[in-house]
Amino acid sequence: MSQESVQRGATVFSNICAACHQPHGRGMKGSIPPLDGSEWLNAKVKGIPVSILLKGLEGPITVKGEKFDNVMPSKATLSDQQIADVLTYARKQWSNNSSPITAEYVTQVRASLVNRKKPWTSQELKSMVGGKIEKEEQNSSPFSYKAPTTLEVVNKADALQASTIAQMTPQVPQSESSFLFIAVVMIGLMKHIHRERHK
Ligand code: HEC
Numbered sequence: 528m529s530q531e532s533v534q535r536g537a538t539v540f541s542n543i544c545a546a547c548h549q550p551h552g553r554g555m556k557g558s559i560p561p562l563d564g565s566e567w568l569n570a571k572v573k574g575i576p577v578s579i580l581l582k583g584l585e586g587p588i589t590v591k592g593e594k595f596d597n598v599m600p601s602k603a604t605l606s607d608q609q610i611a612d613v614l615t616y617a618r619k620q621w622s623n624n625s626s627p628i629t630a631e632y633v634t635q636v637r638a639s640l641v642n643r644k645k646p647w648t649s650q651e652l653k654s655m656v657g658g659k660i661e662k663e664e665q666n667s668s669p670f671s672y673k674a675p676t677t678l679e680v681v682n683k684a685d686a687l688q689a690s691t692i693a694q695m696t697p698q699v700p701q702s703e704s705s706f707l708f709i710a711v712v713m714i715g716l717m718k719h720i721h722r723e724r725h726k
Contacts (some may be wrong), residue, residue: 529615536616543602544617550675552621558597562591563621566633566662567649568614573628575652575660577619577636580610583646601646607633625663 541550544562549552562568567574567590570641587594592669602610605635608630653660 532612532615532621532627534616536614539605539613540616540620541664543605543615547599552617554624557705558587558595560593560595562617563623565590565623566660567652568617569623569625569662569665570656571661572625572656573614573632574636575656576614577610577628577633578640578647579632580605580614580642581637584652585610585646585709586648586650588649589620603637604629607637622665624665631663677723 547559547724548562549559552561554561560567567579567588570576579599580602582603583599585598587596605613610633611628611630615624615627694719
């Protein structure tokens with residue numbers, strides 16, 4: 528249940544995230560973006576925060592109108608359950624009041640992103656959801672949980688979005704593989720020159 532997930536997530540948060548994002552969730556001015564009120568953490572498409580934890584994030588990002596340009600390492604060593612818990616917790620903390628994220632959903636996203644090796648840039652994530660990160664509508668009471676029926680609907684919509692992310696992903700490996708191809712050709716050429724010189 529979500530309540531237990533929130534409790535477990537609180538431990539993960541204080542062990543792993545609080546060092547940077549701070550226990551108050553407001554981050555550090557100029558270097559660490561806030562989670563409290565963040566449109567990225569509270570995104571309507573849950574694949575956004577899940578993808579950030581699975582692969583990391585680097586380069587310029589605007590959070591709540593403030594610019595940051597730093598690196599967040601991947602948290603992929605956490606289990607699917609731990610990722611679900613910590614995000615469910617953070618999405619319910621401070622002024623946040625977004626819907627929970629399930630371990631099953633994290634499993635789906637993780638599977639759809641197996642070929643993705645690099646950290647994301649905020650631009651890439653944005654382009655996957657039509658150019659704009661939309662914050663989920665915030666419920667009025669801090670610890671109200673959505674009825675299972677609503678949750679099912681939300682998860683179904685999210686599963687579709689996860690498959691969109693999966694479809695978008697091959698674009699990146701493509702450019703990576705052409706880069707690799709050029710690198711291999713270059714190395715071959717250099718070896719050839721080297722051999723010619725030492726004949
Ligand atoms: C080593 C420091 C560090 C740790 C640990 C860390 N983060 Fe981050 N996080 C960052 C930085 C820096 C960025 C912004 C990266 C950039 O500038 O592109 C970020 C960005 C984010 C974002 C997107 C922007 C925002 O503010 O909403 C989310 C969501 C997030 N982190 C969640 C988490 C969670 C949850 C954890 C714990 C599991 C965590 N982070 C652990 C440093 C960290």
